[in-house]
Amino acid sequence: MSHVFEDKKKIISRIRRIKGQLEAVERGLDEGKECFAVLQTLSACRGGLNGLMGELVEGHIKEHVMKNPNQPKSSQDKSALDLIKIMKTYWK
Amino acid sequence: MSHVFEDKKKIISRIRRIKGQLEAVERGLDEGKECFAVLQTLSACRGGLNGLMGELVEGHIKEHVMKNPNQPKSSQDKSALDLIKIMKTYWK
Amino acid sequence: MSHVFEDKKKIISRIRRIKGQLEAVERGLDEGKECFAVLQTLSACRGGLNGLMGELVEGHIKEHVMKNPNQPKSSQDKSALDLIKIMKTYWK
Amino acid sequence: MSHVFEDKKKIISRIRRIKGQLEAVERGLDEGKECFAVLQTLSACRGGLNGLMGELVEGHIKEHVMKNPNQPKSSQDKSALDLIKIMKTYWK
Numbered sequence: 001m002s003h004v005f006e007d008k009k010k011i012i013s014r015i016r017r018i019k020g021q022l023e024a025v026e027r028g029l030d031e032g033k034e035c036f037a038v039l040q041t042l043s044a045c046r047g048g049l050n051g052l053m054g055e056l057v058e059g060h061i062k063e064h065v066m067k068n069p070n071q072p073k074s075s076q077d078k079s080a081l082d083l084i085k086i087m088k089t090y091w092k
Numbered sequence: 093m094s095h096v097f098e099d100k101k102k103i104i105s106r107i108r109r110i111k112g113q114l115e116a117v118e119r120g121l122d123e124g125k126e127c128f129a130v131l132q133t134l135s136a137c138r139g140g141l142n143g144l145m146g147e148l149v150e151g152h153i154k155e156h157v158m159k160n161p162n163q164p165k166s167s168q169d170k171s172a173l174d175l176i177k178i179m180k181t182y183w184k
Numbered sequence: 185m186s187h188v189f190e191d192k193k194k195i196i197s198r199i200r201r202i203k204g205q206l207e208a209v210e211r212g213l214d215e216g217k218e219c220f221a222v223l224q225t226l227s228a229c230r231g232g233l234n235g236l237m238g239e240l241v242e243g244h245i246k247e248h249v250m251k252n253p254n255q256p257k258s259s260q261d262k263s264a265l266d267l268i269k270i271m272k273t274y275w276k
Numbered sequence: 277m278s279h280v281f282e283d284k285k286k287i288i289s290r291i292r293r294i295k296g297q298l299e300a301v302e303r304g305l306d307e308g309k310e311c312f313a314v315l316q317t318l319s320a321c322r323g324g325l326n327g328l329m330g331e332l333v334e335g336h337i338k339e340h341v342m343k344n345p346n347q348p349k350s351s352q353d354k355s356a357l358d359l360i361k362i363m364k365t366y367w368k
Contacts, residue, residue, distance in 0.1 A: 002217070005172075008121060008122075011121060012118060012121065012122070015114055015117060015121075016118070018114060019111055019114050019115070020111060022107055022111050023111070023151060024113070026104060026107045026108070028341070029100060029104065029107075029275075030100075031104060035148075035151075035155070035156060036151050036152075036263070036264075036266040036269075036270070037144075037150055038148065039149065039152060039266075039270050040269075040270065042145055042148060043145070043270055043273045045141060046138075046141050046145060047273070049134070049138050049141055050138070052134065052175060053134055053135070053138060056127075056130065056131055056134060057131065057362065058359075059127075060109075060127050060131060060355065060359060060362075061359065062361060063127070063134070064127060064150070064351065064352065064355035064358075065341060065352055065356045065359060066282045066352070067352060071183065073342065076340065076341055076342070076343060076352070079220070079336065079340035079341045080341045082219075082220040082223075082336075082340075083333070083336060083337065083341060085220075085224075086223050086224065086227055086333065086336075087167045087363075089227050089230075089231070091104070092215075099247060102282055109308050121319040122197065127355075127358075128355070128361075128362070131358075131362050132361075132362065139365070149267070149270065150263045152199060152263065152266075152270075154267075156259065156260065156263035157249060157260055157263045157264045157267060158234065158260070158261060168248065168249055168250070168260070168352055171244065171248035171311075172249045172309075172313070174244075174248075174315075175241070175244060175245065175249060177312075177316075178241065178244075178312070178315050178316065178349040179271075181319050182274060182324070190308075192305060195305060196302060196305065196329060198305070199298055199301060199302045199305075200302075201300060202330070203295055203298050203299070206291055206294060206295050206298070207295070209291060210288060210292070213284060213288065213291075214284075214288070219332075219335075219336050219339070220336075222332065223329075223332055223333065223336060223351055226328065226332060227327055227329070229325060230322075230325050230326070230329060232319060232327055233318070233322050234322070236313075236318065237319070237322060239317055240283060240314065241315065242309075243311075244311050244312075244315060248311060262326060273291070275339045
């Protein structure tokens with residue numbers, strides 16, 4: 001997963017934020033926190049995870065599926081960029 | 093969030109499994125693991141989180157929205173059960 | 185489904201818009217239209233359908249699950265409003 | 277969208293089934309049908325649309341993004357197949 005190299009720090013910090021939210025959910029359940037607050041945190045988790053998934057799938061396509069992600073010229077590469085656009089509507 | 097009390101152990105262990113998967117994703121990125129394997133783990137995470145969300149929303153409805161979750165008689169309670177059925181198709 | 189009565193025209197016109205998009209997808213496939221354009225239309229369809237689902241689920245909760253949707257006072261009614269807020273993050 | 281050619285009939289009939297369900301939703305609203313039944317039909321619509329989207333995205337990848345979908349040998353083509361596997365967990 002070399003394509004995350006340059007953004008690695010950012011990606012890792014996103015993962016840690018999601019982990020932190022999961023821990024808040026666990027603590028909330030443990031301490032009998034108000035249900036709605038727990039569900040909101042869990043919902044934020046889910047949003048964070050979807051965004052992360054989208055980012056990594058985009059990275060996968062650019063690094064591994066495309067030949068020239070920086071200068072897409074072949075019809076395959078252009079269709080891969082189209083695919084990214086479509087995929088993005090699923091993870092926003 | 094008293095409604096999770098009886099299942100609390102089970103719920104907590106589900107949260108920890110998801111956290112463990114997130115840590116595997118983090119490690120995978122850190123160690124340059126193969127991209128597809130990392131995405132599969134992240135996808136499993138997302139499945140786990142969706143399932144957890146569904147479980148807690150169902151608990152919220154039964155405990156806080158319904159009057160008699162064990163013996164639903166009012167039309168409100170019955171409509172709440174219908175709602176749970178519809179919601180479940182979103183988190184399976 | 186009396187709760188849609190006042191918004192019925194609006195809801196019906198949303199359904200028709202989605203149907204129109206589906207017909208555009210069908211025509212696009214039939215006429216060998218460019219793949220990306222067809223996928224974009226289908227994606228718009230999906231967005232429209234999710235929005236509609238959210239609207240009707242919210243209507244269901246307000247009309248059938250809550251006792252006083254206009255002046256929620258009981259803890260059940262307040263928890264139902266919380267539920268709507270959580271649900272909305274799933275259909276936006 | 278030549279890749280749907282051989283399955284075109286099947287795809288078109290799926291679109292028509294979804295359209296038929298949407299029409300049932302419209303009729304249901306119009307005739308004041310029971311809310312839960314309408315929501316179930318709408319939910320089936322959404323399932324059908326997700327399945328269709330997955331099918332067409334897979335077709336897009338195989339036809340336009342891959343060079344040899346039938347005999348994938350290049351690392352790009354293999355990574356595109358991995359991508360399809362990941363995507364499928366989103367539309368099942």
